[in-house]
Amino acid sequence: xxxxxxxxxxxxxxxxxxxxxxxxxxxxxxxxxxxxxxxxxxxxxxxxxxxxxxxxxxxxxxxxxxxxxxxxxxxxxxxxxxxxxxxxxxxxxxxxxxxxxxxxxxxxxxxxxxxxxxxxxxxxxxxxxxxxxxxxxxxxxxxxxxxxxxxxxxxxxxxxxxxxxxxxxxxxxxxxxxxxxxxxxxxxxx
Amino acid sequence: xxxxxxxxxxxxxxxxxxxxxxxxxxxxxxxxxxxxxxxxxxxxxxxxxxxxxxxxxxxxxxxxxxxxxxxxxxxxxxxxxxxxxxxxxxxxxxxxxxxxxxxxxxxxxxxxxxxxxxxxxxxxxxxxxxxxxxxxxxxxxxxxxxxxxxxxxxxxxxxxxxxxxxxxxxxxxxxxxxxxxxxxxxxxxxxxxxxxxxxxxxxxxxxxxxxxxxxxxxxxxxxxxxxxxxxxxxxxxxxxxxxxxxxxxxxxxxxxxxxxxxxxxxxxxxxxxxxxxxxxxxxxxxxxxxxxxxxxxxxxxxxxxxxxxxxxxxxxxxxxxxxxxxxxxxxxxxxxxxxxxxxxxxxxxxxxxxxxxxxxxxxxxxxxxxxxxxxxxxxxxxxxxxxxxxxxxxxxxxxxxxxxxxxxxxxxxxxxxxxxxxxxxxxxxxxxxxxxxxxxxxxxxxxxxxxxxxxxxxxxxxxxxxxxxxxxxxxxxxxxxxxxxxxxxxxxxxxxxxxxxxxxxxxxxxxxxxxxxxxxxxxxxxxxxxxxxxxxxxxxxxxxxxxxxxxxxxxxxxxxxxxxxxxxxxxxxxxxxxxxxxxxxxxxxxxxxxxxxxxxxxxxxxxxxxxxxxxxxxxxxxxxxxxxxxxxxxxxxxxxxxxxxxxxxxxxxxxxxxxxxxxxxxxxxxxxxxxxxxxxxxxxxxxxxxxxxxxxxxxxxxxxxxxxxxxxxxxxxxxxxxxxxxxxxxxxxxxxxxxxxxxxxxxxxxxxxxxxxxxxxxxxxxxxxxxxxxxxxxxxxxxxxxx
Numbered sequence: 001x002x003x004x005x006x007x008x009x010x011x012x013x014x015x016x017x018x019x020x021x022x023x024x025x026x027x028x029x030x031x032x033x034x035x036x037x038x039x040x041x042x043x044x045x046x047x048x049x050x051x052x053x054x055x056x057x058x059x060x061x062x063x064x065x066x067x068x069x070x071x072x073x074x075x076x077x078x079x080x081x082x083x084x085x086x087x088x089x090x091x092x093x094x095x096x097x098x099x100x101x102x103x104x105x106x107x108x109x110x111x112x113x114x115x116x117x118x119x120x121x122x123x124x125x126x127x128x129x130x131x132x133x134x135x136x137x138x139x140x141x142x143x144x145x146x147x148x149x150x151x152x153x154x155x156x157x158x159x160x161x162x163x164x165x166x167x168x169x170x171x172x173x174x175x176x177x178x179x180x181x182x183x184x185x186x187x188x189x190x
Numbered sequence: 191x192x193x194x195x196x197x198x199x200x201x202x203x204x205x206x207x208x209x210x211x212x213x214x215x216x217x218x219x220x221x222x223x224x225x226x227x228x229x230x231x232x233x234x235x236x237x238x239x240x241x242x243x244x245x246x247x248x249x250x251x252x253x254x255x256x257x258x259x260x261x262x263x264x265x266x267x268x269x270x271x272x273x274x275x276x277x278x279x280x281x282x283x284x285x286x287x288x289x290x291x292x293x294x295x296x297x298x299x300x301x302x303x304x305x306x307x308x309x310x311x312x313x314x315x316x317x318x319x320x321x322x323x324x325x326x327x328x329x330x331x332x333x334x335x336x337x338x339x340x341x342x343x344x345x346x347x348x349x350x351x352x353x354x355x356x357x358x359x360x361x362x363x364x365x366x367x368x369x370x371x372x373x374x375x376x377x378x379x380x381x382x383x384x385x386x387x388x389x390x391x392x393x394x395x396x397x398x399x400x401x402x403x404x405x406x407x408x409x410x411x412x413x414x415x416x417x418x419x420x421x422x423x424x425x426x427x428x429x430x431x432x433x434x435x436x437x438x439x440x441x442x443x444x445x446x447x448x449x450x451x452x453x454x455x456x457x458x459x460x461x462x463x464x465x466x467x468x469x470x471x472x473x474x475x476x477x478x479x480x481x482x483x484x485x486x487x488x489x490x491x492x493x494x495x496x497x498x499x500x501x502x503x504x505x506x507x508x509x510x511x512x513x514x515x516x517x518x519x520x521x522x523x524x525x526x527x528x529x530x531x532x533x534x535x536x537x538x539x540x541x542x543x544x545x546x547x548x549x550x551x552x553x554x555x556x557x558x559x560x561x562x563x564x565x566x567x568x569x570x571x572x573x574x575x576x577x578x579x580x581x582x583x584x585x586x587x588x589x590x591x592x593x594x595x596x597x598x599x600x601x602x603x604x605x606x607x608x609x610x611x612x613x614x615x616x617x618x619x620x621x622x623x624x625x626x627x628x629x630x631x632x633x634x635x636x637x638x639x640x641x642x643x644x645x646x647x648x649x650x651x652x653x654x655x656x657x658x659x660x661x662x663x664x665x666x667x668x669x670x671x672x673x674x675x676x677x678x679x680x681x682x683x684x685x686x687x688x689x690x691x692x693x694x695x696x697x698x699x700x701x702x703x704x705x706x707x708x709x710x711x712x713x714x715x716x717x718x719x720x721x722x723x724x725x726x727x728x729x730x731x732x733x734x735x736x737x738x739x740x741x742x743x744x745x746x747x748x749x750x751x752x753x754x755x756x757x758x759x760x761x762x763x764x765x766x767x768x769x770x771x772x773x774x775x776x777x778x779x780x781x782x783x784x785x786x787x788x789x790x791x792x793x794x795x796x797x798x799x800x801x802x803x804x805x806x807x808x809x810x811x812x813x814x815x816x817x818x819x820x821x822x823x824x825x826x827x828x829x830x831x832x833x834x835x836x837x838x839x840x841x842x843x844x845x846x847x848x849x850x851x852x853x854x855x856x857x858x859x860x861x862x863x864x865x866x867x868x869x870x871x872x873x874x875x876x877x878x879x880x881x882x883x884x885x886x887x888x889x890x891x892x893x894x895x896x897x898x899x900x901x902x903x904x905x906x907x908x909x910x911x912x913x914x915x916x917x918x919x920x921x922x923x924x925x926x927x928x929x930x931x932x933x934x935x936x937x938x939x940x941x942x943x944x945x946x947x948x949x950x951x952x953x954x955x956x957x958x959x960x961x962x963x964x965x966x967x968x969x970x971x972x973x974x975x976x977x
Contacts, residue, residue: 182878
């Protein structure tokens with residue numbers, strides 16, 4: 001009888017402890033990598049682009065090179081990108097998330113998200129990346145018309161795609177028609 | 191078509207239709223099943239293909255969370271009317287888009303089920319993974335109703351039903367035609383069989399048909415009919431023969447009719463029945479069929495020919511087996527070779543068996559080799575049994591008939607003897623009276639002739655004739671009761687000069703054949719053909735005379751319209767004398783000729799006694815002579831008496847005249863109830879000088895003798911009658927003997943002959959004399975007894 005009493009007391013103590021720990025951890029996460037639901041979706045979308053786009057072989061360093069999703073500028077994703085690609089592979093390649101402060105940092109990258117922080121330099125970025133076989137994505141205003149390949153457009157709580165097929169073609173990328181279907185197609189205005 | 195003929199048709203049709211129907215049904219069912227499963231499979235496949243297309247197209251919509259696009263894609267399912275509903279679940283298992291749009295979510299599973307397609311009730315339900323590369327983006331749900339399947343099933347069932355119906359109709363039409371080929375000949379056979387059994391006409395044949403089995407059947411049927419017909423005809427023949435032999439009672443005619451029937455109706459070309467006697471080693475050809483005669487003659491076989499028994503054939507048949515030689519040319523034994531020589535080939539020898547003893551054989555032959563079927567052989571075997579039985583019966587019948595004839599003969603003889611015995615008794619009574627009656631005539635005539643020397647010649651002649659007539663009467667009377675007896679020693683034999691006797695008879699009977707005939711206006715011519723050298727016969731002349739007289743009277747009676755009467759004597763050989771009486775009269779038929787010697791048989795109605803020829807026959811028997819009768823109706827009759835001439839030695843015992851010396855005078859007591867006889871005896875004996883005392887009765891005689899015995903003058907001799915009322919001769923004799931042991935007693939009797947014959951001389955009587963007593967005999971007896 002005494003033994004049971006002591007085990008019940010232990011169980012209550014453990015439960016209280018676990019609750020405390022989880023509260024602390026979740027508070028930490030919010031403070032360090034908190035991302036809005038919008039960017040959680042966009043992170044998944046970025047990952048999903050890997051399924052619908054084909055890259056030329058030379059865009060990879062070698063056959064075993066990982067698939068790189070890069071973020072240029074201020075990272076709005078927090079941990080969402082890492083969460084989206086965790087455990088995923090594509091054609092034997094693992095996913096790597098890289099973050100760049102400037103275009104010059106970019107070595108090998110297959111999908112590059114250009115943050116709104118870089119909205120003013122879009123034309124320059126686009127020009128410097130031309131011919132590198134990098135799918136450029138942004139949610140900056142008119143980014144697709146300004147030479148980027150895909151723009152996220154928020155429409156009544158939904159995120160729509162606006163794709164500049166010419167830009168993708170120019171970069172040697174081939175975008176699956178399935179991806180084009182739900183998307184709005186645009187061309188560069190310049 | 192009669193209703194009785196339908197079943198086989200109906201059966202055939204039913205069979206064909208059922209068979210084809212079953213085949214069609216099975217085929218259709220298997221097709222249907224196959225098509226059903228194929229269709230299910232293809233339905234699943236097409237739905238899964240559709241699912242795959244939709245899923246592939248939905249990847250981007252799912253990947254980029256574009257429900258509108260997903261709905262658009264799903265809306266494309268409108269083109270597939272059987273798809274009832276569809277839904278897209280995202281990778282979290284939440285319903286993402288539906289078709290039709292706005293469809294109540296309750297219709298969809300809350301979460302996607304296991305991947306794959308399955309039938310649930312009337313629907314086909316599928317969960318299709320939505321993959322982009324290796325990545326699963328969600329699940330597509332599809333629900334399709336099976337209307338297509340059921341539509342298709344309906345259509346296919348309809349087609350199958352009409353195909354079956356059409357096929358059935360076609361099968362019916364074809365089978366109706368085809369079954370005729372089978373049923374028509376069978377029905378024809380059935381009709382023929384029915385006709386045969388109804389009309390009992392086995393000569394009907396079924397018409398030949400096409401087709402191997404049916405032809406076999408028809409041929410078999412016809413063959414059976416042929417056999418039946420042959421069997422029936424044999425049966426018929428057997429019956430005919432059996433009936434024919436049943437009507438016959440002697441083996442010869444049985445054999446003849448059997449062979450004739452066999453030759454005519456079976457037919458055979460040679461038929462013969464042979465008999466076999468036990469232990470002998472040959473057969474005797476008993477009867478040969480009339481048509482087989484020429485062939486038999488050519489083979490040297492005729493009735494009564496002996497046929498040696500071979501080692502083979504016949505000897506086997508002798509053991510009771512039927513023997514069949516298919517071809518006698520191949521058999522080396524003599525009899526078959528003999529037949530082969532006559533041009534015959536096949537031979538059947540059937541045994542005639544009685545109680546397992548072969549007493550004969552039926553031999554049948556044909557000119558063709560192997561021409562007897564087993565049916566023929568069996569028929570001959572059965573026939574031979576019948577023939578054997580009939581023969582045995584005929585033999586038994588013959589034996590019975592003979593026994594019966596013998597019995598009848600014996601009975602008739604006994605009857606005749608009884609009749610003659612009765613006649614004899616009657617005759618002896620009559621004879622007694624006649625003898626009594628004629629005794630005085632005889633005594634007086636003899637006495638007159640002897641004692642009256644002065645009689646005129648004419649008177650003497652008359653008296654002699656009277657005496658002869660009386661003697662004839664006495665002898666006739668004596669014979670009358672004796673005519674049936676064999677010759678007796680008492681018959682007085684004498685020498686008979688036949689020709690003289692004939693002349694005397696002609697004279698004695700002249701009144702009859704000449705005078706009476708002339709009075710009736712008819713003329714009878716008398717002829718005599720008397721041989722000169724006829725020797726004298728030994729016999730009773732009076733009997734012969736009487737016989738001749740009777741024959742002449744019969745001859746005259748047989749010629750009511752006149753004619754020629756011929757008397758003939760002649761010597762036959764050296765020892766026999768023939769005496770014939772012939773007439774040219776009406777003759778006798780067979781019946782009369784056979785019975786004419788019977789006593790009391792007469793053709794003369796009231797006029798005849800029926801005793802004439804019977805007496806003639808008695809005479810013939812007593813004289814050991816023969817009587818021959820030749821007679822022809824309308825031509826006349828010849829009666830022929832044939833006597834055997836006896837040698838003189840044997841004839842020497844004849845009666846010779848006895849000269850009796852005059853005897854001493856006697857005192858004689860005469861006892862008789864007949865006063866006339868008494869008187870005549872008294873007169874004649876007194877004429878001889880005797881002293882006579884007459885007593886008219888037995889008692890009177892005894893009294894007289896008693897009176898005299900005690901007197902000085904007793905009687906020397908007693909002569910008494912036998913038959914007297916009250917006290918008869920026997921009593922008289924006994925009384926006299928008692929009174930005087932020595933006095934001789936002579937008995938006179940009308941029954942004298944019979945007494946002697948029956949060895950019945952009464953006691954105490956010394957001598958018996960017949961009435962009418964002849965004076966000479968009486969004198970001799972008296973002399974002897976008193977000597």
